[in-house]
Amino acid sequence: MSDTALITGVTGQDGSYLAEYLLEKGYEVYGLERWKSTRGKSRIDHLSDLKLVNGDLADQSSLDRAVREAEPDEVYNLAALSFVPESFNQPIHTGNITGLGATRVLDAIRKHQPNAKFYQASTSEIFGNAPDKTQSIETPFQPRSPYGTSKLYAYWSTVNFREAYDMFAVNGILFNHESPRRGKNFVTRKITRGAAAISLGLQEKLELGNLDAKRDWGHAKDYVRAMHMMLQQDSPEEFVIGTGEHHSVRDCARVAFDEVGLNWDDYVEVNEKYFRPAEVDALKADISRAKENLGWEPRISFDELIREMVQADLEQLQDK
Numbered sequence: 001m002s003d004t005a006l007i008t009g010v011t012g013q014d015g016s017y018l019a020e021y022l023l024e025k026g027y028e029v030y031g032l033e034r035w036k037s038t039r040g041k042s043r044i045d046h047l048s049d050l051k052l053v054n055g056d057l058a059d060q061s062s063l064d065r066a067v068r069e070a071e072p073d074e075v076y077n078l079a080a081l082s083f084v085p086e087s088f089n090q091p092i093h094t095g096n097i098t099g100l101g102a103t104r105v106l107d108a109i110r111k112h113q114p115n116a117k118f119y120q121a122s123t124s125e126i127f128g129n130a131p132d133k134t135q136s137i138e139t140p141f142q143p144r145s146p147y148g149t150s151k152l153y154a155y156w157s158t159v160n161f162r163e164a165y166d167m168f169a170v171n172g173i174l175f176n177h178e179s180p181r182r183g184k185n186f187v188t189r190k191i192t193r194g195a196a197a198i199s200l201g202l203q204e205k206l207e208l209g210n211l212d213a214k215r216d217w218g219h220a221k222d223y224v225r226a227m228h229m230m231l232q233q234d235s236p237e238e239f240v241i242g243t244g245e246h247h248s249v250r251d252c253a254r255v256a257f258d259e260v261g262l263n264w265d266d267y268v269e270v271n272e273k274y275f276r277p278a279e280v281d282a283l284k285a286d287i288s289r290a291k292e293n294l295g296w297e298p299r300i301s302f303d304e305l306i307r308e309m310v311q312a313d314l315e316q317l318q319d320k
């Protein structure tokens with residue numbers, strides 16, 4: 001019999017790539033979908049074998065039902081309010097979904113499917129103002145946003161359920177990961193779409209916030225592979241997943257505009273409305289443990305990633 005996986009956040013960038021990856025591996029895949037009167041499923045429309053169950057991370061009974069229905073061997077909790085600036089506007093909602101939501105999923109597994117393996121989508125945002133130049137599992141956590149604090153709560157809930165109930169529950173501390181399926185508000189996609197639109201004469205300028213912020217950006221396809229690998233380990237443990245390199249927002253703009261033959265500096269303007277109440281200045285992953293113990297490393301470089309995103313945006317905008 002094939003293995004069964006349940007993915008929360010299946011309509012998002014990571015959820016859609018992970019569902020694709022697991023279906024290709026022969027898994028039976030269930031995705032938790034929040035009920036909406038209009039459909040927002042463009043990322044998973046092509047996955048005809050994906051089974052959807054209605055549920056919401058705010059509602060324990062719906063999670064209990066989803067776990068009972070899917071009877072999963074593996075559960076991937078990818079659902080969250082994931083846009084950091086919006087978490088400052090909705091700190092309570094963010095705590096409820098991004099923080100408590102993970103605990104609700106863990107509790108549903110504990111009650112109904114205690115042998116299922118659990119993956120929690122943790123994040124480099126829990127490092128926040130990290131004192132170390134590169135961040136590893138030993139780096140102290142100092143989150144700088146309601147999103148980061150909520151993810152830290154979810155992190156410790158995962159560790160706690162593992163220790164208290166002997167569950168196979170792990171956190172993947174993933175650094176930024178992008179793709180042509182990235183939401184349009186996140187900085188890489190905003191830049192690649194902006195560069196594409198400007199080159200086609202559809203837009204004149206691109207307004208950004210802090211150009212000096214540095215992030216360790218990888219490709220989401222590489223990162224869903226790491227999620228799956230973490231649940232195939234003999235014993236549950238945390239891993240940091242990134243590329244080990246970081247680049248500034250300015251660097252990202254430079255590569256994206258270069259791909260369309262333009263100079264970024266002629267089109268990018270800084271608008272303070274995109275600055276955050278508290279910023280995370282620089283993040284860079286130490287991925288030595290992932291390489292050694294997990295046998296994982298990224299295959300797609302930053303340059304390839306940004307150029308792929310620009311090309312995808314050009315195609316989309318030309319089709320309109």
Ligand code: GDD
Binds near residue numbers: 175177214215276
């Ligand atoms: N969104 C955005 N828009 N960010 C901008 C802009 C802008 O116009 N201008 C500069 N930035 C800077 C932000 O201030 C931040 O320092 C950096 O670009 C990256 O911002 P985002 O792309 O929004 O991502 P993030 O780093 O805050 O968080 C993402 O990655 C985390 C780690 O994987 C999100 O996907 C999180 O959900 C995820 O946990």
